[in-house]
Amino acid sequence: MTGFLTETPSVFQEKAPAQLREHAAAALTRARRRSTTLTDAVGDEDLVRQHSKLMSPLVWDLAHIGSQEELWLVRDVGGREPLRPDIDDLYDAFQHPRADRPSLPLLGPAEARRYVGEVRAKAFEVLEHAPLEGRRLTESAFAFGMITQHEQQHDETMLATHQLRRGEPVLHAPAAPGARGGPLPAEVLVPGGPFLMGTSVEPWALDNERPAHEKHVDAFFIDTTPVTNGEFIEFLESGGYDQRQWWSERGWEYRMAHDITAPRFWRRESRGWWRTRFGADERVPADQPVVHVSFYEAEAYAAWAGKRLPTEAEWEKAARFDPATGRSRRYPWGDEEPAPEHANLGQAHLSPAAAGAYPAGASALGVHQLIGDVWEWTSTDFHGYPGFAAFPYREYSEVFFGPEYKVLRGGSFGTDAAAIRGTFRNWDFPVRRQIFSGFRCARDGDGV
Numbered sequence: 240m241t242g243f244l245t246e247t248p249s250v251f252q253e254k255a256p257a258q259l260r261e262h263a264a265a266a267l268t269r270a271r272r273r274s275t276t277l278t279d280a281v282g283d284e285d286l287v288r289q290h291s292k293l294m295s296p297l298v299w300d301l302a303h304i305g306s307q308e309e310l311w312l313v314r315d316v317g318g319r320e321p322l323r324p325d326i327d328d329l330y331d332a333f334q335h336p337r338a339d340r341p342s343l344p345l346l347g348p349a350e351a352r353r354y355v356g357e358v359r360a361k362a363f364e365v366l367e368h369a370p371l372e373g374r375r376l377t378e379s380a381f382a383f384g385m386i387t388q389h390e391q392q393h394d395e396t397m398l399a400t401h402q403l404r405r406g407e408p409v410l411h412a413p414a415a416p417g418a419r420g421g422p423l424p425a426e427v428l429v430p431g432g433p434f435l436m437g438t439s440v441e442p443w444a445l446d447n448e449r450p451a452h453e454k455h456v457d458a459f460f461i462d463t464t465p466v467t468n469g470e471f472i473e474f475l476e477s478g479g480y481d482q483r484q485w486w487s488e489r490g491w492e493y494r495m496a497h498d499i500t501a502p503r504f505w506r507r508e509s510r511g512w513w514r515t516r517f518g519a520d521e522r523v524p525a526d527q528p529v530v531h532v533s534f535y536e537a538e539a540y541a542a543w544a545g546k547r548l549p550t551e552a553e554w555e556k557a558a559r560f561d562p563a564t565g566r567s568r569r570y571p572w573g574d575e576e577p578a579p580e581h582a583n584l585g586q587a588h589l590s591p592a593a594a595g596a597y598p599a600g601a602s603a604l605g606v607h608q609l610i611g612d613v614w615e616w617t618s619t620d621f622h623g624y625p626g627f628a629a630f631p632y633r634e635y636s637e638v639f640f641g642p643e644y645k646v647l648r649g650g651s652f653g654t655d656a657a658a659i660r661g662t663f664r665n666w667d668f669p670v671r672r673q674i675f676s677g678f679r680c681a682r683d684g685d686g687v
């Protein structure tokens with residue numbers, strides 16, 4: 240490792256096995272409460288229906304959550320007999336594309352609920368007794384953390400399915416907070432030089448976040464907050480969607496082929512821009528980060544603004560680097576787990592919060608809302624870090640490495656705290672916008 244660059248040591252170092260088990264059990268229980276909320280919110284009809292070709296029926300996500308838990312916690316960690324070896328194939332995401340899932344002989348809603356409950360009871364038995372050392376999969380209860388994150392990731396996917404569903408609102412949450420504290424500078428200067436990217440010590444970090452490595456970044460400016468709806472409307476109303484010069488070749492092709500003229504779920508009314516959000520109609524709030532834009536729209540906006548998207552390394556340096564110590568933090572605000580004052584996470588609100596709503600979540604360099612609100616598109620293709628090793632299975636990350644996927648960072652209002660951190664990496668096709676995706680801009684710091 241490097242001279243003065245360090246990262247926060249493992250937060251589990253001090254935990255006794257009993258505390259680790261308790262921590263893992265609480266995380267699993269919290270994830271299940273959310274899965275239950277998302278699937279109990281609609282009737283059986285809506286659970287088995289496909290709300291969009293892009294998504295699975297909700298009942299597939301539910302049983303798939305149980306299936307992964309059975310595979311890793313019950314069979315692998317626990318060494319127990321399979322509960323339902325007959326359905327492994329149905330819930331293997333690589334066997335059946337999303338579009339085909341409704342026509343499979345899936346477990347019905349009642350069966351799926353019973354199945355995930357039975358798996359969970361067994362997983363808890365395993366958690367009580369499994370040795371938490373001696374094997375990498377169970378070291379620091381990693382497998383339980385991995386399965387917690389897997390469930391939370393599918394919960395976010397189910398939340399995106401809810402957004403695509405037609406009908407009256409069925410999910411409810413208090414409105415997201417408005418801006419707090421004074422006005423913010425538009426941009427922050429991030430000093431050039433190396434920082435420690437990724438992690439080798441975060442106990443529940445997934446394989447693609449590892450290992451920690453020194454990464455040089457030239458000085459650059461980054462927007463203090465994500466780009467808001469109000470700012471995006473300026474681009475839109477100045478004709479940005481019709482001006483070829485802001486778009487990359489692929490972006491323009493996509494814009495034309497699909498006749499993309501505004502963020503997904505928006506429509507123009509005589510009285511301005513409106514959107515549908517989880518079944519409710521509302522005026523597009525000018526002060527919130529824009530959400531449901533593709534990478535190509537983000538790229539076009541940035542060009543129009545005379546800027547560019549940040550690289551993944553730039554995003555992470557802005558989020559984690561503490562210039563006073565040379566240390567890379569776990570989160571922008573420090574090392575403590577996310578609390579409600581830090582970030583808009585976990586479906587606590589059903590929208591992004593206004594730019595400037597989380598002063599307590601700002602990074603050491605003064606960049607706001609890097610975690611929560613909206614996933615942020617970066618300009619970087621999804622690849623393994625130097626020294627990457629797939630663990631525990633190639634299909635989590637490695638099979639997606641390559642130029643087809645762009646990295647997104649920071650999590651959204653629909654991402655749970657258990658499934659996000661300064662090092663967490665998400666990825667998707669650049670055309671996707673049913674996800675809770677937004678962006679912020681950056682620009683070169685030439686000469687500074």
Ligand code: AVJ
Pocket residue numbers: 389392393396635664665666667
């Ligand atoms: C990391 C969000 C891209 O949902 O495709 C879920 C997470 N992997 N089940 C996805 C995942 C396997 C993954 N993303």
Ligand code: FE
Pocket residue numbers: 303307332389393
């Ligand atoms: Fe999955």
